[in-house]
Every structure is written in C-alpha cells, then in structure tokens.
Amino acid sequence: MSHLPTRLPDWMRARFTDGQRFMILCVVVGVLCGLAAVGFHYAIEGVFHLVTSTAQKLGGWQFWAVLGLAPAVGALVVGIILQKLAPSAAGSGIPQTKKAYYNDFGKLSWLEGMWRFVLGTLYVGMGNALGREGPTVHMCSAIASTVGQWAFRAKSRVQAMVPVGMGAGIAAAFNAPLSAITFVFEELLDDFSTKALGGIVVAVVISAAVSRTILGEEPVLNVHFVDQFQTAPWMLIAVPLGLAAAGTGHLLVRVLLWSRERMRNLSMPLWVRTTGGGLGVGILGLSAFALTGLLGEPQMGVFSIGYGSLDAAFDAKLAVGALLILFVFKFVAVVLSYSSGGSGGLFSPTLFLGGMLGGLFGLGLVTLDQHVHLLHHSALPDEAVGACVLLGMGAMFASVVRCPFTSLLIIFEMTRSYSLMLPLMVGNVISYYLASRWQSVPLYNALLLQDGVSLRQMPAYRGAQDYRNLPVATIMTHEVLSLKASMNAADALEFLKGQQSNYHGYPVVDAEKKLVGMAMHHELDEWLAAGEERSLEELLASQKVISISSEVAIREAARLMVRYDYAQLPILSTTTTGKVLGIITLNDIARQQNAIDRQIDG
16 A cells, blocks of 8 residues: 555545545545446457457357357466466455455455456456456455555444445446445345445445446346336246246355365366366357257357347347257356356356246246237237346346345346336245245355355344354354374374464364364373373274264254263365364354344343
8 A cells, every 4th residue: 555645645634524534535436446347347348359259250160269268268367367366356256355344344455456357357258157247346345445445544444445345336337326235235234224325325326427427328238128017917927937046046056156165175276177167168158159059040148248148038039949058058157167266256147047047937928828818918929028037037136146125126227127026026035035045145155154254243143133043154163273183192282282272172184184083172181191192093983973064053053062062063064075164162152142142232
C-alpha cells in the first residue's frame, strides 16, 4: 500500500466523518468495480472470439485442432501461474472472498484482483467451461479491500468494504443491481442488516450505471416473450421441474466436491491437472459441436460461458437431442474445469444447465399439449418452451447456489420478464428446500471446508438454529498435530515438547499418513514411566478406533463421544482411505453451544 498517496486519506480524515468517508469511497469503489467488470467481460469475449474466428478462418482439420486444444493451452498457462504465483486465483473466487471477510478482516491484495482478471480471461476465454461472475466478485472485492486498506486504519472498516465490492461486482457482471444486494446478504453477510445496506446500494447503483453506460441497457439474455403470460394450468410444470432441478443440482454439487477432492489427492503438479482438464473440455466441446450439428445447427455451448446456446434454447431452436447433449456434456465439462483447479465461476454454468433442463421439460410440455391441450391460448408452443428454460434456470440456481431471494430476482433482471414470477417462485422454493435437506452445507462453504478453512466465524454457524444437525466439518479443528506410528512414547513426548503442544490426544498415522489409532497424552506419560519401548503402532494394536467422516452430524459425534467416553474423535476423508482431515473435541462442541447461548442472550 505504500506506493499509493497517503496525504489524501489524511486530508479526508480531517474534513469528513468516518461515515461520510465510507460513503465517498463506496462511490469510488462502484466506479472502479464497474469498469473492472466491464473490462473483464470484454476481455473474455474478445479472447473467445479470437479463438473461434481463428478456427473458422483456418477451416478443415485445423478448425477442430484449434477449438479442441485451446482450452488445454489456456489451462496450461493458468495452471503454471496458479502454482507459481497466484494460488488464491483458483476456483470461483467467492469462497476466497468469504474466507478473507470472516478470517482476515476482509484483507485482500490488489494483486489477487489483478491475477483473477488475467487468469479468468485466459481460462474462460480459451474455452474452459466456467463463468465470469464468481471471479468478478473476487476481483471487485479485492479492489474494495485495497481502497479500504488505503483509506482506513480500523480493521472493521476495511472489512466493511468487502461486501461493497461484492455487490458492485455482481451488479456489473449480471446487469442486475437488485440481485447483487440480495446476494451479498444471503451469501456473505447472512443477515439483512441495515447498517451495511447504504454503502452497498450506493456502490451497486454506480457500478450498474457504469456497466449499462458501456454495455448498453439490454439484459444479459435476450428473450422474446409476450409481455404477459396468463396464469394457466401448464405453469404447474414448475413443480416437476423444481424436483428435477433439486436432484440435478444436488448431483452437480456432490460430483464436483468428490472429483475436486480426488484431483487434489493426485500426486501431480497443478498445471498437469489443469491441462488434463482442459483437454477433456476440448474433447467434450468438439463432440457436442459435432453431435448437435448432426441434429441441426452445431452449438458451441459447452465451450466457455455458452450463453449463445442458452439464447437458442429460449427461442425453442434446439431439439430434444441437442438439449440433452448440451446438458450432459456441459455437466461433465464443468466438473472437469472446476475440479482440475482452473480459474472460473459456477454461476453461468449453473444457469446454463438449468436452461437446458428447462428446455427438455418445455419440449415435453409441448408434446403433451398435443394430446391434452394444456396451453390453450395462454401461450404459443415456442413461448412455453422459452418459459420453461427460464424456470429451469431459476430452480437450478436455487439448488446449487442456495440463495433463494437472489434466484428469483436474478432471473427477472437477466431477462426482464416478470409474468412468470409465480411458477418461478414455486419451482425455486421446491428446489431450494430439497437441496437444503439433502446437503446442509451450501456449495461455497463446502469448498472452504475442503480447503481446511473453519466456518466458526460465519453467522450461519453461530445463530440460534439447531446447529447439532450440521456436519462436524463446520466446527472441527483442521490443523491436526499427528504422531508417527514408528515413534515410541519417549520419542512422541520429545516431539510434542518441541511443538509446544498439550492437547489431550493425538492421531497416530503410519508411513502412508493413514490413521492407526489415537494416543492420549496421559497414556504417553504412563508408557514412558513404565519404561515401555515398543512403537505406538504396537501399543495401539488392540485399540478399537472410533472415527467419523466430515459429513457426520455434530449430534452423532457428541453421542459417540459420550457412549465411548472419548474427549475427541478423528475425522477421516471419504475419498482417501484412512486420511485424517481433522479432529472434533467436546471443547469444540461446547464452544459452539456457548457462542449460540451468547447470541440468544443478546
């Protein structure tokens, strides 16, 4: 921060109150974030246009080679930079923003924002199947945090700038100011507090105005609906569509988390993983392009953001086969792109998949109408298909991102179509409710848990809800001090003395880092006093090891500890046999309960 002028903050401190300076800086952040988001939009579109136009110009086998290899080339460059220079620019950026806000007082470097811009442009622009919205959030949050660090001395004020940047980023990326505000509160703050609202609104309005001035007033997606749909029985399609979106969204989250964990456990450099993912995306994209071409007009929707194919689905230009191909191939491409460690977001892929799913239901509805006449005169067949595409987008967003208010508003703002709000609400509520029941921890928080980040500071895990049904991953201790199975008691105590550790118990792992048992500190003292020379592995050979996975409910963990009279339990990976992810102790559970009691007492 030393390279930025310091006189201006001092001048502002002398002339304006803290609140006035905050609002002034919100205006500045709104302008900067609007410009950055528009630049990011143009950069990704420009790179992808360069790739596709080059392929078309070359023609023949070179067309297929350029399109097929471009994602891998982009992934290779991005993977090298992520591994060497900018590890925080991997993934969507929203988990990183939440981590910084709650665990680091909102401190983000301007370098994080710069790398996010560069790597997101390369990765998504070269055709990998992720989106720009999550990276825009991270980039704009870094801009806001940098401005806050320059202008404010108090950590709380720096922290308060992060939601301002997040809102400004979403507003500019989606041209959706209302959704930006609700998303900040639902995803980051988890509390519709009026204290933060003023600054967020100012930045959102300014950022959206900048975006509209440069990009125009048109919504992100061009839909051609009638001005008003009449409420009719066919709108009940929202019920089965909501059920399908809940199941599909849950499957996407589970597969993505599982494959990401598997990828991270592979003993290979990050750039090898990202390049492999890029090759897979290239093959999938070309296959979908060829197959959809056989069914009509070839579609490039698997590559990059894919809104062109989504527009075609809105206009009912895609047949059942094309919709199914795009849905399946995009699903796999998204999982490959994200789990391999690339740089890009999940908003756009989620909306794309929801749109394809909705299109399938829409064509099914039109076919059914030929027999039972559900549509009557309330909608033309093509309009009904487009309406189902919109309903699918909203329901899928509610299932995957799990922000119910945002899932309603963002579809309205992206399409400017309000007349489908009632069926949209029905489908979104069904999808959101079921997805929440099937997995208690939302996607972005689950990604943080995979990265070993504690969620204890987040309001969703400190409020007056029944926390006992949450998974132990939300409150467990991630940084675990383990003992080697080859040590004897004297070696172990000497090692612990050097670590200045005095926990009650420690996981004991073998040479492959797999759990052998739990050694209590008092047991180590007793073995040493008895002159025991055997290794810990031999001493613990008869021990009955009680372990749990990170998805077990806190209630069940507490029950097991009481039943077996244990003060702690090791938590093991579900993807790598025997790998210790952390431990949960009775103190962890008591600390969580005390935090909730304090909040209830006010």
